[in-house]
Amino acid sequence: MALKMQSPLGRARGRGAAKSGIAHHWFMERLTAVALVPLMLWFVAAVIANFGASHAEISAFFGQPWNAALMIMTILFGLYHGISGLMIVLGDYIHGPAKHLTLALAVPALAVLAGIYLIVCVLILALGG
Amino acid sequence: MSEPRFSPHLAPYDNQLRRGRPLSPHLQVYRFALTMFLSITHRVTGVGVVLGTVMVMVWLGTAAAGPETYAAAQGFFGSWVGVFLILAWSAATLYHLASGIRFLMWDIGKGFGVEGARRSGIVLAVVWAVLTAVVWAIGFAAW
Numbered sequence: 541m542a543l544k545m546q547s548p549l550g551r552a553r554g555r556g557a558a559k560s561g562i563a564h565h566w567f568m569e570r571l572t573a574v575a576l577v578p579l580m581l582w583f584v585a586a587v588i589a590n591f592g593a594s595h596a597e598i599s600a601f602f603g604q605p606w607n608a609a610l611m612i613m614t615i616l617f618g619l620y621h622g623i624s625g626l627m628i629v630l631g632d633y634i635h636g637p638a639k640h641l642t643l644a645l646a647v648p649a650l651a652v653l654a655g656i657y658l659i660v661c662v663l664i665l666a667l668g669g
Numbered sequence: 670m671s672e673p674r675f676s677p678h679l680a681p682y683d684n685q686l687r688r689g690r691p692l693s694p695h696l697q698v699y700r701f702a703l704t705m706f707l708s709i710t711h712r713v714t715g716v717g718v719v720l721g722t723v724m725v726m727v728w729l730g731t732a733a734a735g736p737e738t739y740a741a742a743q744g745f746f747g748s749w750v751g752v753f754l755i756l757a758w759s760a761a762t763l764y765h766l767a768s769g770i771r772f773l774m775w776d777i778g779k780g781f782g783v784e785g786a787r788r789s790g791i792v793l794a795v796v797w798a799v800l801t802a803v804v805w806a807i808g809f810a811a812w
């Protein structure tokens with residue numbers, strides 16, 4: 541009998557129905573969550589600080605490179621984390637063919653659209669729109 | 670494993686309990702617990718913050734569009750509906766943030782068990798209330 545040099549876990553990995561992926565999603569959800577702790581504290585503070593700000597003030601705010609950079613980071617991490625979390629929630633409550641259409645197509649497409657739109661807005665403000 | 674107490678409500682599941690098997694929540698023997706409320710609230714606030722993205726899109730989108738469009742949106746955000754939405758959004762975000770840290774603690778193996786979950790749940794409720802109160806106070810002071 542050949543000596544098995546692989547651990548039982550190593551042999552089992554990737555053999556499930558999904559083949560691969562779920563551990564990656566699990567890890568990315570946590571990684572983005574850790575990044576979002578400082579980012580969302582900054583963002584909540586930014587929203588409160590700019591409540592009622594004039595157009596000149598809001599343009600000046602995002603004209604600061606660090607504010608624009610942090611906003612884009614928040615958009616990227618927040619949407620990635622929020623959308624993959626939303627897909628888990630939707631997956632729990634939607635069944636049948638609609639499930640695949642929603643999770644594989646509609647939600648990711650909307651997320652990419654929203655993300656690019658938001659980043660373009662930040663760049664317009666940052667570059668003096 | 671302590672012997673489960675006998676309850677007439679749980680009689681149909683006696684065998685399951687005796688073998689120390691878990692029991693699903695059951696409508697007739699439901700009892701409110703802080704931990705389960707905090708748990709579902711993490712999910713509800715998570716989805717709420719995703720929906721809040723629409724507000725962020727209106728905010729940044731109108732700002733990028735120019736002063737007139739931005740002023741119209743500011744009129745909405747300054748209305749009672751707008752203020753209510755911003756208060757709800759900030760409260761939900763701060764809850765999800767604090768609760769998320771609790772989840773991350775579990776992920777690294779800290780605070781398991783009924784007692785640990787109950788204690789961190791109380792910490793979470795207090796931290797959320799203080800964070801929200803501070804942010805709202807600063808917001809209203811600047812208003």
Ligand code: HEM
Pocket residue numbers: 569570573574576577580581618619621622623624625626628629711712714715716718719762765766767768769770772773
């Ligand atoms: C502020 C920092 C944040 C932290 C620390 C955090 C943490 C977490 C963690 C640890 C989970 C997994 C919970 C579990 O194991 O069931 C999670 C789920 C989720 N998060 Fe966040 N999150 C943050 C921000 C956000 C933001 C900005 C959004 C929305 C854009 C969001 C939306 C969600 C959603 C929809 C879920 C799925 C909820 C579920 O499966 O019940 N989170 N979050």
